Amino acid sequence: ATTKTHIGNFKFENCFMNAAGVYCYDRNELEQVINSAAGTFVTKTATLQSRPGNPEPRYHDTALGSINSMGLPNLGFDYYLDYLLELQKTHPDRTFFFSLVGMSTEDTHALLKKVQESDFNGITELNLSCPNVPGKPQIAYDLETTEKLLTDIFSYFKKPLGVKLPPYFDIVHFDQAAAVFNKFPLSFINCVNSIGNGLVIEDESVVIKPKNGFGGIGGEYIKPTALANVHAFYKRLNPSIKIIGTGGVLTGQDAFEHILCGASMVQIGTTLHKEGPAAFERITNELKAIMDKKGYKTIEDFRGKLKYL
Ligand SMILES: O=C(O)c1[nH]c(=O)[nH]c(=O)c1Cl
Numbered sequence: 001a002t003t004k005t006h007i008g009n010f011k012f013e014n015c016f017m018n019a020a021g022v023y024c025y026d027r028n029e030l031e032q033v034i035n036s037a038a039g040t041f042v043t044k045t046a047t048l049q050s051r052p053g054n055p056e057p058r059y060h061d062t063a064l065g066s067i068n069s070m071g072l073p074n075l076g077f078d079y080y081l082d083y084l085l086e087l088q089k090t091h092p093d094r095t096f097f098f099s100l101v102g103m104s105t106e107d108t109h110a111l112l113k114k115v116q117e118s119d120f121n122g123i124t125e126l127n128l129s130c131p132n133v134p135g136k137p138q139i140a141y142d143l144e145t146t147e148k149l150l151t152d153i154f155s156y157f158k159k160p161l162g163v164k165l166p167p168y169f170d171i172v173h174f175d176q177a178a179a180v181f182n183k184f185p186l187s188f189i190n191c192v193n194s195i196g197n198g199l200v201i202e203d204e205s206v207v208i209k210p211k212n213g214f215g216g217i218g219g220e221y222i223k224p225t226a227l228a229n230v231h232a233f234y235k236r237l238n239p240s241i242k243i244i245g246t247g248g249v250l251t252g253q254d255a256f257e258h259i260l261c262g263a264s265m266v267q268i269g270t271t272l273h274k275e276g277p278a279a280f281e282r283i284t285n286e287l288k289a290i291m292d293k294k295g296y297k298t299i300e301d302f303r304g305k306l307k308y309l
Pocket residue numbers: 021045068069070071072073127129130131132133193194216
């Protein structure tokens with residue numbers, strides 16, 4: 001079996017990649033993903049200026065997943081663009097993802113205009129779902145603002161663009177959000193970002209410093225929510241808008257389920273943070289074993305073919 005995939009006209013030898021925020025802060029981490037079994041990588045979400053992020057401790061692993069309130073620490077847009085342009089020379093056959101968001105609407109437009117005017121020829125992932133910047137709401141929970149933002153963006157941005165979404169929890173919200181996204185020539189949507197503002201306690205204390213311990217939840221806790229969002233949008237969106245599945249992927253079986261729900265690419269966050277880039281080879285082999293056993297040659301043989309009772 002092969003786990004190769006495509007997003008629009010971009011082909012990838014493997015349908016696995018990191019989730020933004022994990023193993024993607026600097027060149028060293030990104031190089032490790034390039035040299036792993038992953039099919040591609042996405043950068044840490046970049047802002048116009050570099051950011052130190054929230055006070056530590058701001059990330060904590062638990063038996064069933066993770067909690068984080070990083071606060072968008074990153075080396076700044078130019079650092080990642082420079083590296084991506086260098087990779088276009090050293091790895092001309094590969095396509096990479098550039099995650100970004102502005103701290104204001106004006107900054108977001110400034111960033112995307114810089115991408116549009118640059119020689120970057122990969123895919124841009126606009127992060128509409130960071131839950132950890134105090135005072136900043138998750139943009140994609142405000143569908144009116146999201147529609148206005150995308151309308152303005154697509155008036156000048158002509159390169160491949162997708163959006164990273166927070167989980168939705170109401171069927172009506174799936175309907176309303178899908179109606180917005182179907183208005184735009186998006187390359188993909190990525191479901192889901194961490195479930196925002198969870199709380200993990202050990203003994204009598206929170207485990208992270210920012211926001212009195214409130215942070216985004218990842219790992220096993222969120223797979224049912226992630227699968228539901230992948231499938232809900234798969235059923236509602238124009239087939240030209242691909243789905244990237246993120247959330248709760250520990251094994252090949254978890255990845256199989258994301259693809260069954262409609263995902264064309266699968267991102268790994270918490271598991272990658274815990275296990276390191278070797279996780280890509282393990283999970284890829286586990287998925288191939290499942291496909292071989294079931295007689296599926298490519299992921300298109302079962303993508304989106306979730307059975308109902
Ligand atoms: O706190 C973060 O940096 C962060 N943490 C997340 O779990 N998701 C995001 O999109 C971001 Cl931007």
